Amino acid sequence: MLAFAYLLILILCNCCNVLVSSLNDEGLALLSFKKSIKEDPEGSLNNWNYTDETPCSWNGITCKEQRVISVSIPNKKLSGFLSSSLGSLSELRHVNLRNNKFSGSLSSGLFKAQGLQSLVLYGNSLSGSLPFEIGNLNYLQTLDLSENFFNGSLPTPLIQCKRLRALDLSQNNFSGSLPNGFGKNLVLLEKLDLSYNNFGSSIPSDLGNLSNLQGTVDLSHNMFNGSIPSSLGNLPEKAASCTTKLGLETTICEKSIQN
Numbered sequence: 269m270l271a272f273a274y275l276l277i278l279i280l281c282n283c284c285n286v287l288v289s290s291l292n293d294e295g296l297a298l299l300s301f302k303k304s305i306k307e308d309p310e311g312s313l314n315n316w317n318y319t320d321e322t323p324c325s326w327n328g329i330t331c332k333e334q335r336v337i338s339v340s341i342p343n344k345k346l347s348g349f350l351s352s353s354l355g356s357l358s359e360l361r362h363v364n365l366r367n368n369k370f371s372g373s374l375s376s377g378l379f380k381a382q383g384l385q386s387l388v389l390y391g392n393s394l395s396g397s398l399p400f401e402i403g404n405l406n407y408l409q410t411l412d413l414s415e416n417f418f419n420g421s422l423p424t425p426l427i428q429c430k431r432l433r434a435l436d437l438s439q440n441n442f443s444g445s446l447p448n449g450f451g452k453n454l455v456l457l458e459k460l461d462l463s464y465n466n467f468g469s470s471i472p473s474d475l476g477n478l479s480n481l482q483g484t485v486d487l488s489h490n491m492f493n494g495s496i497p498s499s500l501g502n503l504p505e506k507a508a509s510c511t512t513k514l515g516l517e518t519t520i521c522e523k524s525i526q527n
């Protein structure tokens with residue numbers, strides 16, 4: 269009888285152990301992200317295993333103090349949807365899924381990860397518009413959505429991303445005018461590439477306030493109309509003289525300056 273009770277306790281304890289050692293919430297969120305991936309031809313996510321306690325040893329995942337801070341899986345031919353479950357990773361700072369085959373739209377749920385500093389999705393097949401919730405990302409420094417099929421106009425709250433240093437939206441199908449206050453608010457911008465879209469209306473004169481632009485300013489291959497604001501002449505010499513591309517009317521200099 270005593271032996272039986274002992275055994276029971278042992279079994280219960282083992283159960284407890286299993287509970288304690290099961291995958292944490294962040295791991296579960298990542299498995300839900302994995303579930304929306306239809307194809308992973310190179311098996312890049314093969315070691316994303318339910319039996320681990322944390323996802324910190326998984327391919328593409330970086331943790332700090334056991335919290336996921338980075339999801340970086342570039343160039344892996346991943347196809348499927350981009351699950352918004354990444355948005356529940358509260359300490360997430362970097363997402364790099366460039367050069368894959370993700371399709372569908374960006375869900376606003378992704379922007380619940382308010383500490384995001386870089387979001388690099390270039391070279392996928394994403395479509396739809398950029399959600400208003402992008403404005404929640406007060407720490408965002410790099411936004412690269414180039415070479416996708418995004419459309420619609422840029423949401424005004426984008427100008428709340430005041431720490432943005434690099435904004436590359438080139439080769440999409442964005443349209444409409446740039447949000448009011450674009451140049452006045454995004455004062456830390458160092459790189460701006462809006463080329464190959466359908467942006468229209470006039471170029472806002474406050475672009476000339478972007479005094480940190482150092483390398484590329486590329487506004488070419490859009491439908492901007494009206495005159496070129498003279499304030500663009502206020503841009504730092506490097507940006508203004510060599511890499512400012514506005515369209516057919518102005519000089520096009522192919523050289524881009526790397527510091």
Ligand SMILES: *[C@@H]1O[C@H](CO)[C@@H](O)[C@H](O)[C@H]1NC(C)=O
Pocket residue numbers: 314315317318319
């Ligand atoms: C997950 O890990 C367990 C234990 O390490 C291993 O037996 C199992 O094969 C792994 N599963 C996958 C899908 O890799």
Ligand SMILES: *[C@@H]1O[C@H](CO)[C@@H](O)[C@H](O)[C@H]1NC(C)=O
Pocket residue numbers: 395396419420421
């Ligand atoms: C964006 O593209 C979708 C189809 O992908 C279309 O339904 C929608 O009308 C487009 N929106 C704009 C503003 O062009």
Ligand SMILES: *[C@@H]1O[C@H](CO)[C@@H](O)[C@H](O)[C@H]1NC(C)=O
Pocket residue numbers: 419441443466
């Ligand atoms: C881009 O949008 C325009 C309308 O704004 C539409 O006529 C065109 O087909 C779109 N191009 C692509 C590649 O979706």
Ligand SMILES: *[C@@H]1O[C@H](CO)[C@@H](O)[C@H](O)[C@H]1NC(C)=O
Pocket residue numbers: 468469470493494
């Ligand atoms: C520029 O485009 C906007 C909208 O696309 C239009 O309302 C405006 O009249 C155009 N201005 C000029 C000078 O062509």
Ligand SMILES: *[C@@H]1O[C@H](CO)[C@@H](O)[C@H](O)[C@H]1NC(C)=O
Pocket residue numbers: 452473474475476477499502
């Ligand atoms: C830059 O911004 C200031 C105020 O924020 C404004 O007074 C000034 O006219 C702006 N310059 C340009 C070129 O837009």
